[in-house]
Amino acid sequence: xxxxxxxxxxxxxxxxxxxxxxxxxxxxxxxxxxxxxxxxxxxxxxxxxxxxxxxxxxxxxxxxxxxxxxxxxxxxxxxxxxxxxxxxxxxxxxxxxxxxxxxxxxxxxxxxxxxxxxxxxxxxxxxxxxxxxxxxxxxxxxxxxxxxxxxxxxxxxxxxxxxxxxxxxxxxxxxxxxxxxxxxxxxxxxxxxxxxxxxxxxxxxxxxxxxxxxxxxxxxxxxxxxxxxx
Amino acid sequence: xxxxxxxxxxxxxxxxxxxxxxxxxxxxxxxxxxxxxxxxxxxxxxxxxxxxxxxxxxxxxxxxxxxxxxxxxxxxxxxxxxxxxxxxxxxxxxxxxxxxxxxxxxxxxxxxxxxxxxxxxxxxxxxxxxxxxxxxxxxxxxxxxxxxxxxxxxxxxxxxxxxxxxxxxxxxxxxxxxxxxxxxxxxxxxxxxxxxxxxxxxxxxxxxxxxxxxxxxxxxxxxxxxxxxx
Numbered sequence: 001x002x003x004x005x006x007x008x009x010x011x012x013x014x015x016x017x018x019x020x021x022x023x024x025x026x027x028x029x030x031x032x033x034x035x036x037x038x039x040x041x042x043x044x045x046x047x048x049x050x051x052x053x054x055x056x057x058x059x060x061x062x063x064x065x066x067x068x069x070x071x072x073x074x075x076x077x078x079x080x081x082x083x084x085x086x087x088x089x090x091x092x093x094x095x096x097x098x099x100x101x102x103x104x105x106x107x108x109x110x111x112x113x114x115x116x117x118x119x120x121x122x123x124x125x126x127x128x129x130x131x132x133x134x135x136x137x138x139x140x141x142x143x144x145x146x147x148x149x150x151x152x153x154x155x156x157x158x159x160x161x162x163x164x165x166x167x168x169x170x171x172x173x174x175x176x177x178x179x180x181x182x183x184x185x186x187x188x189x190x191x192x193x194x195x196x197x198x199x200x201x202x203x204x205x206x207x208x209x210x211x212x213x214x215x216x217x218x219x220x221x222x223x224x225x226x227x228x229x230x
Numbered sequence: 231x232x233x234x235x236x237x238x239x240x241x242x243x244x245x246x247x248x249x250x251x252x253x254x255x256x257x258x259x260x261x262x263x264x265x266x267x268x269x270x271x272x273x274x275x276x277x278x279x280x281x282x283x284x285x286x287x288x289x290x291x292x293x294x295x296x297x298x299x300x301x302x303x304x305x306x307x308x309x310x311x312x313x314x315x316x317x318x319x320x321x322x323x324x325x326x327x328x329x330x331x332x333x334x335x336x337x338x339x340x341x342x343x344x345x346x347x348x349x350x351x352x353x354x355x356x357x358x359x360x361x362x363x364x365x366x367x368x369x370x371x372x373x374x375x376x377x378x379x380x381x382x383x384x385x386x387x388x389x390x391x392x393x394x395x396x397x398x399x400x401x402x403x404x405x406x407x408x409x410x411x412x413x414x415x416x417x418x419x420x421x422x423x424x425x426x427x428x429x430x431x432x433x434x435x436x437x438x439x440x441x442x443x444x445x446x447x448x449x450x451x452x453x454x455x456x457x458x459x460x
Binding site for chain 2: 046047048074075076077079098100130131132133134135138151153154155157158160161162163164176178179182183
């Protein structure tokens with residue numbers, strides 16, 4: 001398979017929401033997705049933690065077991081959607097026009113475009129949110145699962161400094177564990193900070209680059225998606 | 231000198247601004263700082279790029295040549311102010327109460343507390359902004375110099391994905407160059423993306439950990455501070 005995708009990437013310029021009650025809109029969207037048996041995962045992290053690379057690594061285990069697609073949100077550029085499409089996964093690029101997060105209405109605009117881009121029913125959709133540890137955590141997008149990635153080079157103190165993100169998420173993925181020997185990262189400390197805010201958060205250690213730990217994360221995601229769609 | 235600071239850290243809970251025109255307020259603050267010969271630098275980056283570690287590394291060259299202080303902005307925690315104080319630098323911790331950025335009025339509240347915390351006149355003050363590549367770039371804080379840090383593990387595509395940050399900044403610091411052998415980071419590409427948005431941005435390559443490249447960055451900062459305060 002080619003490493004680059006040369007067809008035009010479908011880019012959706014999101015419109016700012018006019019709805020006043022995002023929480024209600026998110027709840028409605030979640031119900032609609034439940035009814036049509038599509039599980040939405042909101043993937044959040046700081047910039048450069050490896051969101052897109054993690055999705056590519058997960059694909060090895062997800063393909064064949066789930067029909068899935070990705071919405072790549074970005075302020076500008078289409079590099080991420082291009083990368084995902086190159087791997088044979090359905091994808092659209094969402095441009096937020098400077099906005100630092102997505103809300104439920106923007107997610108709905110993206111889902112419409114993603115569903116229109118493929119003939120298949122999608123069991124599982126990932127919203128790759130804007131790289132930002134602060135604002136995305138404040139907005140319910142209608143997702144059934146919320147997952148955050150903390151990469152080893154970012155440091156073990158992030159769950160103490162950006163508490164809302166860890167409070168909100170169901171899954172915490174520590175990525176780039178292949179770089180543990182080069183960075184001063186205390187796994188026990190990172191996990192303790194996160195669980196202090198959210199005792200039920202599930203923690204996975206992976207290297208999206210080498211593939212280490214990815215299978216266990218994929219199995220957990222498949223389990224949650226199947227439970228949602230049952 | 232001790233590695234930990236055990237006295238209570240001065241924590242300022244910032245109030246949300248009531249001023250409507252942040253640009254005017256920022257311009258006023260800049261004029262006041264110019265009149266009192268204090269140069270303010272707004273330091274911005276994603277989470278975990280090494281803002282605090284870079285300030286510690288710069289101190290080796292700044293101390294004795296500039297009287298300086300640091301405002302550590304954070305949503306929660308006081309770990310950064312504690313670290314800076316341990317190095318003998320004046321510092322206060324600013325809590326934004328969940329806010330993802332600082333504006334001029336919040337910066338003014340922090341400066342008041344920092345100036346009150348020391349008997350010395352400060353030539354140079356660094357505002358270490360919230361770790362966020364999106365929102366802080368949108369708000370003028372009254373700073374004379376804007377600097378952003380991109381760490382090697384974050385990837386060379388960040389200037390393409392978060393263009394406003396690079397458009398706004400005078401200095402771009404590429405940190406963690408000691409990790410270049412472990413990560414796929416193209417210096418030429420990162421610099422090209424940034425200069426496409428901002429041809430006059432000055433780029434420095436450093437490792438705050440090993441000290442490589444830090445002296446040249448410190449000399450540039452000292453030059454700009456002295457020019458501002460002349």
